[in-house]
Amino acid sequence: MEQLSWAAEDAYLIEEAPFTVRATDESFLDMVRPHLGPFRVPDPPEGYRRFSANVGVDRSWPGGKMTKGISSLYLGMLRVYRGRYREEMAGRLMSLVRDLVTDGQDEYFRVRSGAVVVHGQALMLPAAPTPHLGGLVAALVQRGAGYLADAAAKIDPILRRLDGTPLPPMVDESDFSALGLGPPVVRSRPRRDGSETLRPPFPVSVEALGGTRTEAAPLGWIVQVGFSPGEETRLEPAGGAEAVFRFTEAVLNMHVWRERSLTFTRDLLDEHPLSRLTVGSIPEAADLLMRTAPSIMREVTT
Secondary structure, eight states: OOOOOOSSEEEEEETEEEEEEEEEEHHHHHHHHHHGGGGSSOOOTTTTTTEEEEEEOOOEETSSSOOOOOOEEETTTTEEEEOOOOHHHHHHHHHHHHHHTTTTTOOOOOOOEEEEEEEEEEEEBSSSSOTTTHHHHHHHHHOOOEEESSEEEEEOOHHHHHHOSSOOOOGGGGTGGTTTOOOOOSSOOTTTTOOBBBOOOOOTTTTTOOOBOOOOOEEEEEEEEEEOTOOOOEEEEEEEEHHHHHHHHBBBBBBHTTTTHHHHHHHHHHHSEEEEEEEHHHHHHHHHHHHHHHHHHHHOOO
């Protein structure tokens, strides 16, 4: 990395994951501080990882034309983002922080899954890799569900309690309108072939959604999610070998649990109500889950 002048550096500790964020322009740190501020510590803890943001400088040209400077984000010496939008770089940073926080927690069964709490029990939403899971979780939080996780949930293998991370939901910019939120500061620009560039999701605070965070809760209902924009939103019973296979595809630390992961998955799906959700519309899917959850949760508690 070239020799740079750093304006400031913040140190953080989240669930035993220490890291720092430094930047050549402190305005970038101001963008992530609202989300990371509660975890800020005075000095870098031992064994910390370092994020370095080289913030591009905008330039004005004769005639009033302005060119946005190119920014780069590094984790250690590895460049993990390069582009012209600071908001986008902040989203990439937050996504990487989530991975940093959750990757070492292998005492839990970690699943690519959204998670909320309804009626005192956890609703688990495992899914294949998708940018839209955070938007569905955010829509549920708007409707009164307690927030646990947007895409990285963890299950206590003994207590069967579901937990997440203290980080905010990460929402794809294409889902902002479905949530009734104003668009993020930057928008996708189509490539020359007409396709859109792949962009990081943006952090949206639980408070901005009008919702609340919640503590870990007993697992109540598992809903395997698939996104099919434009199709009918529907909720159906699930089960059998296909459900087991789809769930194991979402397990993030199968390499640690190895053969135990299949046994644990089968037990988990046998012990809890299991459904399959096709999401044609995020608002419709959130409404359907919130309408159905009370009857499912009552069945679990009786």
